[in-house]
Amino acid sequence: MNHYFRTLRNACSTATALFALTASVTPHAATPAEVSYVGDYRGGSVDTVSQLALLDDNTFCFALSGGALDMVIAGRWKSEGTGVRLQQVRHDQTLFPVFTRKASTLGTMVEFDFHGQTLSNARAPVFAVSVDDTPPTTLRPLFGKDHNTWSESYPLPALPAESVRYFYLGDVVEEAPGKPPVVKVVQYRLDGANSVRVGFDQLQAMPLMDQRAELKGDMLFLSGSRMGRRRVLSLEVEQAVRTGCILPALNPDSPRPALRKGQSMPLEPLKTFTVSVSAIAGKPFFEAKIK
Incomplete structure (x- = not known):
């Protein structure tokens, strides 16, 4: 399995283990100017692996894996000047599960x-x-x-x-x-x-993500730092981020599914x-x- 997709899938699994939800999002199509941003971006360093998926309904999922931290962030994005702005949407949960x-x-x-x-x-x-x-x-x-x-x-x-x-x-x-x-x-x-x-x-406990991104050629820069080259979103990645990352964040009041064996x-x-x-x-x- 691709290491980057595994990172995003595992990050989504971390989120859904605590806040597993099912829902639907009202479609919102990206404008012609925004379509060029839709895609899959992958980056990282010696210690971290990151992945950002920008979907054509102006939603996004950002996953970061590094050391003890597996982080998954969802939200909406929109055009801003010569780039786009990513704004996190987070369901207010307790600090202490x-x-x-x-x-x-x-x-x-x-x-x-x-x-x-x-x-x-x-x-x-x-x-x-x-x-x-x-x-x-x-x-x-x-x-x-x-x-x-x-x-x-x-x-x-x-x-x-x-x-x-x-x-x-x-x-x-x-x-x-x-x-x-x-x-x-x-x-x-x-x-x-x-x-x-x-x-x-x-x-x-972390502040909400609110960052600007800009494409230079096919390279995306997030808050001025190199994020990764634009790739076409595969159906597998798109399905994973919609169900495991975006839907839980954007639809916090949706009913929870039945627990699986061993879950509480x-x-x-x-x-x-x-x-x-x-x-x-x-x-x-x-x-x-x-x-």
Whole structure:
């Protein structure tokens, strides 16, 4: 299989594993001036592989694979001056995907397990629990500031179920340039389950893509950097980006398909709110190991 197509297909699979949706997009044909941009562009370096598909309905999918990051971005593109502008469309999702299950071995206890490799991308993740829906006044850091080596799993000692009706996950964010940072907190309610797996969605924390592209001959430059030469879109690539990348992003309210065997739906958050960074207090749950 072509390595670049595999990168795009794998990136789309990463997205649909969390947000698998089915939908349809209202067709919008590219203008004659835009038709020359429709195509498949492939680039990369020693450490990364990238691919950009511009479709004839003015939608696009951009995939990047490099190191631990598999990123897939979808949106719309349009003419702008001597080139085109790509603007990402993203369904607003929680920063913290949470998956739960019922473990009979835990009895009346609740366990939390934090996925270190994704949470390593968070700026300063925090955690708290409560017996009712009143938000706690303080949030405890998950990791210390000097934590720079990461494990797959960080389990907490099991907690009595009656003390964990609600739990809270947060991270420090800057909501707008020039504004002081705040803690963006997501509240969850635990109903019936007693085993909780927590991750972090790095892509939700990233700014939306808004970049200009321009063709010079058959070479596309993205924000001034060489992206790749224009290729004709194969039917296989076009189908992959429409179903696995573009449709989920542009139709966030579409019904989800039935889960496949072994899959589980993420827990839906109750609400998201912000608090001052002064609410972060206490010793980190997981201290860096001193060698």
